Amino acid sequence: MAEETKKKNLDGAPVIDFDKFRPTRSSEQYRKGKDMFMSGLIALAFVIACIPLISVLYTTIVNGFKRLNLNFLSYNMTGVVGGNPTPSGGYGGVLHAIIGTLEITGGAMLISIPIGIMCAVYLVEYAHGGKLAMTISLLVDVMSGIPSIVAGLFAFSMFTIVFGPGTINGFEGSVALSLLMLPTVVKSCEEMLKIVPNDLREASLALGVTKQRTITKIVLRTALPGIVSGCILAIARVIGETAPLLMTAGYIASTNVNLFAGQMTTLPVYVYQEYSKLSANCPANATADCVTTIPMERAWAAALVLIIVVLVLNLIGRLVAKVFAVKTER
Amino acid sequence: MGQRIDVNHENIYYGDFLAVEDVNINIEANKVTAFIGPSGCGKSTVLRTLDRMHELIPGAHVEGEVLLEGKNLYDKDVDPVSVRRDVGMVFQRPNPFPTMSIRENVLAGVRLNNKHISKSDADDLVEWALRGANLWNEVKDRLDNPGIGLSGGQQQRLCIARAVAVHPQVVLMDEPCSALDPISTLAVEDLINELKDDYTIVIVTHNMQQAARIADYTAFFNLKAVGQPGHLEYFADTTTMFNNPQNAEAERYISGRFG
Amino acid sequence: MGQRIDVNHENIYYGDFLAVEDVNINIEANKVTAFIGPSGCGKSTVLRTLDRMHELIPGAHVEGEVLLEGKNLYDKDVDPVSVRRDVGMVFQRPNPFPTMSIRENVLAGVRLNNKHISKSDADDLVEWALRGANLWNEVKDRLDNPGIGLSGGQQQRLCIARAVAVHPQVVLMDEPCSALDPISTLAVEDLINELKDDYTIVIVTHNMQQAARIADYTAFFNLKAVGQPGHLEYFADTTTMFNNPQNAEAERYISGRFG
Amino acid sequence: MSSQDKTALQPSGGKTADKVFRGVAYACGILILVVLAAVFLFLFFRAWPLIGGDQKANSETISSFTGGKVSSFWGYVLPLLFGTVLISILALIIAFFVSIGIALFISHYAPKSVATGLSYVIDLLAAIPSVIYGLWGGLILVPAIYPFWNWVANHLGWFPLFAGPAANPQRTVATVAVVLAVMVLPIITSMSRDIFLQTPTLQQEAAYGLGATKWEMIKLAVIPFGRSGIVSASMLALGRALGETMAVLMILSPSVTGYSIKILQASQSNAIASNIAAQCPEANDLGVSVLIGTGLILFLITFIVNFAARKITEKAGA
Amino acid sequence: ACGDNTASTNTNSSSTDSSSKSTPISGDFQGAGATSQQAAVEAWIAGFQGTNPDAKIAYNPTGSGAGVTTFLTGATAWAGSDKALSDDDIAKSKSVCASGQAFDVPVYISPIAIVFNLKGVSDAGKHVNLDAATAAKIFDGKITTWNDPAIQDQNKDLKLPATPITVVHRSDKSGTTQNFVSYFKDQAPDAWTYDLSENWPNEVGQGAKGTSGVISTVKQADGTIGYADFSQVGDLGTAAIKVGDKYNEISAEAGSKVIEDSKLDDTAKGENRVVVKINHATEADGAYPIVLVSYDIVCPAYKDAKQGEFAKAWLTYVTSAEGQKAAQDAAGSAPLPSSLTSQITKSIEAIKTK
Numbered sequence A: 001m002a003e004e005t006k007k008k009n010l011d012g013a014p015v016i017d018f019d020k021f022r023p024t025r026s027s028e029q030y031r032k033g034k035d036m037f038m039s040g041l042i043a044l045a046f047v048i049a050c051i052p053l054i055s056v057l058y059t060t061i062v063n064g065f066k067r068l069n070l071n072f073l074s075y076n077m078t079g080v081v082g083g084n085p086t087p088s089g090g091y092g093g094v095l096h097a098i099i100g101t102l103e104i105t106g107g108a109m110l111i112s113i114p115i116g117i118m119c120a121v122y123l124v125e126y127a128h129g130g131k132l133a134m135t136i137s138l139l140v141d142v143m144s145g146i147p148s149i150v151a152g153l154f155a156f157s158m159f160t161i162v163f164g165p166g167t168i169n170g171f172e173g174s175v176a177l178s179l180l181m182l183p184t185v186v187k188s189c190e191e192m193l194k195i196v197p198n199d200l201r202e203a204s205l206a207l208g209v210t211k212q213r214t215i216t217k218i219v220l221r222t223a224l225p226g227i228v229s230g231c232i233l234a235i236a237r238v239i240g241e242t243a244p245l246l247m248t249a250g251y252i253a254s255t256n257v258n259l260f261a262g263q264m265t266t267l268p269v270y271v272y273q274e275y276s277k278l279s280a281n282c283p284a285n286a287t288a289d290c291v292t293t294i295p296m297e298r299a300w301a302a303a304l305v306l307i308i309v310v311l312v313l314n315l316i317g318r319l320v321a322k323v324f325a326v327k328t329e330r
Numbered sequence B, C: 001m002g003q004r005i006d007v008n009h010e011n012i013y014y015g016d017f018l019a020v021e022d023v024n025i026n027i028e029a030n031k032v033t034a035f036i037g038p039s040g041c042g043k044s045t046v047l048r049t050l051d052r053m054h055e056l057i058p059g060a061h062v063e064g065e066v067l068l069e070g071k072n073l074y075d076k077d078v079d080p081v082s083v084r085r086d087v088g089m090v091f092q093r094p095n096p097f098p099t100m101s102i103r104e105n106v107l108a109g110v111r112l113n114n115k116h117i118s119k120s121d122a123d124d125l126v127e128w129a130l131r132g133a134n135l136w137n138e139v140k141d142r143l144d145n146p147g148i149g150l151s152g153g154q155q156q157r158l159c160i161a162r163a164v165a166v167h168p169q170v171v172l173m174d175e176p177c178s179a180l181d182p183i184s185t186l187a188v189e190d191l192i193n194e195l196k197d198d199y200t201i202v203i204v205t206h207n208m209q210q211a212a213r214i215a216d217y218t219a220f221f222n223l224k225a226v227g228q229p230g231h232l233e234y235f236a237d238t239t240t241m242f243n244n245p246q247n248a249e250a251e252r253y254i255s256g257r258f259g
Numbered sequence D: 001m002s003s004q005d006k007t008a009l010q011p012s013g014g015k016t017a018d019k020v021f022r023g024v025a026y027a028c029g030i031l032i033l034v035v036l037a038a039v040f041l042f043l044f045f046r047a048w049p050l051i052g053g054d055q056k057a058n059s060e061t062i063s064s065f066t067g068g069k070v071s072s073f074w075g076y077v078l079p080l081l082f083g084t085v086l087i088s089i090l091a092l093i094i095a096f097f098v099s100i101g102i103a104l105f106i107s108h109y110a111p112k113s114v115a116t117g118l119s120y121v122i123d124l125l126a127a128i129p130s131v132i133y134g135l136w137g138g139l140i141l142v143p144a145i146y147p148f149w150n151w152v153a154n155h156l157g158w159f160p161l162f163a164g165p166a167a168n169p170q171r172t173v174a175t176v177a178v179v180l181a182v183m184v185l186p187i188i189t190s191m192s193r194d195i196f197l198q199t200p201t202l203q204q205e206a207a208y209g210l211g212a213t214k215w216e217m218i219k220l221a222v223i224p225f226g227r228s229g230i231v232s233a234s235m236l237a238l239g240r241a242l243g244e245t246m247a248v249l250m251i252l253s254p255s256v257t258g259y260s261i262k263i264l265q266a267s268q269s270n271a272i273a274s275n276i277a278a279q280c281p282e283a284n285d286l287g288v289s290v291l292i293g294t295g296l297i298l299f300l301i302t303f304i305v306n307f308a309a310r311k312i313t314e315k316a317g318a
Numbered sequence E: 001a002c003g004d005n006t007a008s009t010n011t012n013s014s015s016t017d018s019s020s021k022s023t024p025i026s027g028d029f030q031g032a033g034a035t036s037q038q039a040a041v042e043a044w045i046a047g048f049q050g051t052n053p054d055a056k057i058a059y060n061p062t063g064s065g066a067g068v069t070t071f072l073t074g075a076t077a078w079a080g081s082d083k084a085l086s087d088d089d090i091a092k093s094k095s096v097c098a099s100g101q102a103f104d105v106p107v108y109i110s111p112i113a114i115v116f117n118l119k120g121v122s123d124a125g126k127h128v129n130l131d132a133a134t135a136a137k138i139f140d141g142k143i144t145t146w147n148d149p150a151i152q153d154q155n156k157d158l159k160l161p162a163t164p165i166t167v168v169h170r171s172d173k174s175g176t177t178q179n180f181v182s183y184f185k186d187q188a189p190d191a192w193t194y195d196l197s198e199n200w201p202n203e204v205g206q207g208a209k210g211t212s213g214v215i216s217t218v219k220q221a222d223g224t225i226g227y228a229d230f231s232q233v234g235d236l237g238t239a240a241i242k243v244g245d246k247y248n249e250i251s252a253e254a255g256s257k258v259i260e261d262s263k264l265d266d267t268a269k270g271e272n273r274v275v276v277k278i279n280h281a282t283e284a285d286g287a288y289p290i291v292l293v294s295y296d297i298v299c300p301a302y303k304d305a306k307q308g309e310f311a312k313a314w315l316t317y318v319t320s321a322e323g324q325k326a327a328q329d330a331a332g333s334a335p336l337p338s339s340l341t342s343q344i345t346k347s348i349e350a351i352k353t354k
């Protein structure tokens, strides 16, 4: 019977001269060469990218380290005049800007992460590529292209209309930032949810679990590490925004802890303002403690603080991701 | 007690493509019914309509009736969630939840349905289900390890344990043993034999010896030609099907002279 | 002509975990050798070391020798790429390239070496390989459709076609039929029979009937206990293995009295 | 452990939760539309005086922005648009290949322990604020890169893009594109890395099993799998480059009007976002309308770019 | 609040202060506007809070235009602006002020330096002499090398290299630019034909954002020339400008002199306004004619009387000798000349505090 089937299978099948397809020495050489060449290119890409990246970090650390001390972190900019030291012996600091950055970014997170995740859930779990969903995900793409400055103008006008002209406060900044964060959150959550194998949804639904519980306890749970890292990237994307915050959250030298009233300084705005000052004046009769280059030094130190804040947030995010994902890791 | 399923004039579509045509079948309560047939003839497709799992595929839809103990699963007022709670399913490819330990995987059906279950009850249930799936001895010392750390065969047995832990009325199995070795296969077959006291079992299998061993009834699906819809060619009790089939195609298929 | 493989004192580790211990086996050229044994005993693991596929798993490493026609695959100057060209592989789960058409899937391996292959040569090769995998008639009208559009069984046959299209010296198959129906299985078995004229075949199977039907030699792997390394328990020509095994464990396993 | 008594198809609990959850998800989807509509309407409303207002006042305002060279809105915005797109495309071209290279390096070349560290560094770099890139670009890169661009201008000057003489200091489109490339690089890298890491092992093994080299495996399995992810990452990156304000503002020496592809010369092009930032603080009400009008154009252009990209992805996916 | 840099001697100094004749001001007060004033305002806030420790004052340096716009919404107590109010703004202010219309008084005068970076000259600490026409031609791209006869003739004692000139100008809309080019417009109308604008009018050389951008760009290459607020010059070279037949070097006092020699702008209509028409043609001894005058804009009466009280006290302090001294120390600005004092005082007196 085997003979029979064999004939049947290959009945009419062409006869192949496999020698024709045998690798030649040169083709092998070529492939090997190409493989090595591409490996080289890929490693080179990495090296090339490292140059600016290291330079940015190096510059910031070297320049920022000079003024980064406890005094810088525990004072704001009230009473700082010219290049003169303050009564506390420092030259002003970023306490107010750190508080502002954390509060404003936190506000943006609270707005955009839940909405973003639920929007991604809608797109992946409920919409099944319907027309509305296509429109929404297209618009999410479009939204990711909104220039930050336009987001700032949007929030600014919304608040002036609702709360009266000239309204500037931290929450307004949060709204502007959440507009920028939202598409990033939706996109990355969408990607992460799509990657969750369908097998798992089927397995859960087949156990008679409702869709909501399947999504929250299986799908989102499985995608969680990815979602967390996506949200971290989204935060990273907005925590350094300057332009929209200049017009929505404003700039103030003193500490304001109320997100909903009064201007609030954030670290990037602080960096920009200090950079804009460039140098401070020291009158002819000033003491030796007067430092003309202090604004740039503060700018670099604040930039370093900003990077460190980002680093700490990243670490927290990763830690969270790890704790939740601990079982898949092993 | 298991429940019976009656399928009447069922057509199944993937979008516009009619995948399976006019299926009529009566699946007896507390019996094992096997689906056999060549690849692509629609066995999995029909099976999935028995607990409305096909609805997860966009565009897939059904015409006709599927009656579970006389109640049409496709009636407007029927919630697919409750259908799936009553009709459990085991898949072709093992799919344990990667975020869960072995123990949690077994308990998933109970836990995810928000049922609170005491630790001792949970322990009993886990042991019962894993023993039934012939996995207990291999994993009892590492119940808290992740389920995906197991080998393919072990994973599939874990999935079977997970499905039976919910105590469904009917259990659908889509080639549950295709990734298992003979030992595990035997254990699963024993389990099926044991389960049918309480449940109705429908199993898709490529292994005709398996069908012959465990099934009370066998349904033979066929395909006129590629691209044509599949259909139920012949349905009979297993003895008749394998010893004295009253259908020429079925006989050819079973004796291996097909194609 | 196929080539012989000799495995000497092979230990296989996943990181620190010794998965398989001290394997010694001589795989004859132009013969079919089957690996059988309970789940988790390391059949797949050993198989993958025969074309260095295990190296893809971080931490997996091998001690000992694997000689392909006398040349150690693990010698420093051996390129795993050329090993894998000479030793083809078919996997447990079908894995066609999802972005490629059926035709391109079959040609994928050949294209690596022959950038410019004439259309007629390509057509011939595609037909030859697909016929060999008993898939030609089902797909000949839609060769340009994506490979993942096929049913599971069809996909696996496509993968077999893809592997043989490269015309390797040795073909390793890890439960290639576990997702196939009997008809396709038979066709693949015939293909294996035919291929052994030209190639050496090593096949992992759970189906002992299959091993008995197609293998010239059978290797029985076993596991002392869970968590212990697997090992080669008994190696014999197939007739001896199934009719008159000189090993108590093998006998128990084959007669189904195992576990 | 015997079966519980159950009647068929008991209504299940959690139906309300199911409905509420679905409703919330649906509402959040719709919210995207609402927010975008709000942004669009606001921009349009604020830019309205350009269309419905006193045309003479409009041209006076635009003249005041351009030193009298241009007085029509289109004459003002089109060169800005050209500059914006030029800068962003250059940045994307520079970043794209490098990013894919790094992503592959992390996902498939570097040993696992190294890769974890590297991805962390990349994630961190995505977080470096544009104002810091502005500082770095303006103060460190501009002088440092001059010899290189000067060399390019001297040796490749026949190519119109690199027409010399290279400006010194190099506050040019070329330098800005490099900085923007550095800024968007982590975005493309980290997204494509995530996708590359998700490539099914089965696909990779299939390629290796056919005797593919590592690079061939990547071409056969990794790149096709990651393609849509790469495109969407690039779109995100392009979006960021198009809208980037501070770095351009702090580095580029902009032109007032005119189209130019001489990327090594100063005062040749300007970008919409940074122009808004530069002009807004001193602008009067009508001036703000003009600037918002340019913002609206930027908004529309990102719409078109993303739309086209989506169509490309769809085609590739089919 | 937390982190404030309050001096420990704060209360003592306020009680001994002679100027605290009225009750101290308390409350939250906001201002916004010109970036040029920022350093001075910081000093003024510190000084003002010395006598009014319960006043919380914030100044947002958003830019003159935005500052005025915000002021006209009523959200700020005062605006800082590098240019006087327009008739339009005056009209709009009627709805914001409780009565009357807004007015502007000069508070900050700062000379604008022509800065340059030239090997062998600026790094040797030497000045370059320029007259208005030559400077205008340089900034208009008509003179392109440093050793151009037009420059060399005025600098007989310097050996100027053939280095090409790179002009560096502001790329953003700026009061500094407008004040700078208005000097060319007045003194070299043939060489500088552009309309007066806050935007740089030509495409010569390179633009940079903000004074800081200009300074750092000038520092980055040899042969650059730009203009910037005097306080930001640092160690760059500056040009001495021809006044009469002498070349006067830049200094705060020299800047003050030109204002002293200027008249009020009689085209600025409106009560209480003190707008200076800078006399660029001044021949006053030692005067440096390129200056920026920056104003504070306030209402004569506020809807919230507290704001009025504050505005009055604020301007009084800012324009006082003490306030001007603080600005001079902190920002290197020029003091308001005494010729303006009585005008300013009269206007401030007009602010109603009830």
Ligand SMILES: Nc1ncnc2c1ncn2[C@@H]1O[C@H](COP(=O)(O)OP(=O)(O)OP(=O)(O)O)[C@@H](O)[C@H]1O
Residues within 6 Å of the ligand: B014, B017, B019, B037, B038, B039, B040, B041, B042, B043, B044, B045, B046, B057, B230, C149, C150, C151, C152, C153, C154, C181
């Ligand atoms: N998701 C789907 N979309 C479209 N067509 C499908 C889908 N799933 C299956 N089909 C088609 O429906 C038919 C029946 O497929 P089905 O998977 O039910 O066959 P099967 O008998 O289970 O095959 P196998 O034994 O290979 O699992 C086939 O022609 C198949 O191509």
Ligand SMILES: Nc1ncnc2c1ncn2[C@@H]1O[C@H](COP(=O)(O)OP(=O)(O)OP(=O)(O)O)[C@@H](O)[C@H]1O
Residues within 6 Å of the ligand: B149, B150, B151, B152, B153, B154, B181, C014, C019, C038, C039, C040, C041, C042, C043, C044, C045, C046, C057, C230
């Ligand atoms: N990637 C891996 N990492 C760590 N351990 C592994 C890995 N793959 C397999 N193992 C372990 O190695 C042992 C042998 O596994 P292998 O998959 O080779 O068994 P098998 O005989 O092929 O089983 P099956 O019949 O279920 O496919 C098992 O204990 C398994 O848990």
Ligand SMILES: [Mg+2]
Residues within 6 Å of the ligand: B043, B044, B045, B174, C152
């Ligand atoms: Mg199936």
Ligand SMILES: [Mg+2]
Residues within 6 Å of the ligand: B152, C043, C044, C045, C174
């Ligand atoms: Mg295996």
Ligand SMILES: O=P([O-])([O-])[O-]
Residues within 6 Å of the ligand: E034, E035, E036, E037, E063, E064, E082, E173, E174, E175, E176, E177, E210, E211
């Ligand atoms: O103070 P300005 O920024 O307008 O020059």
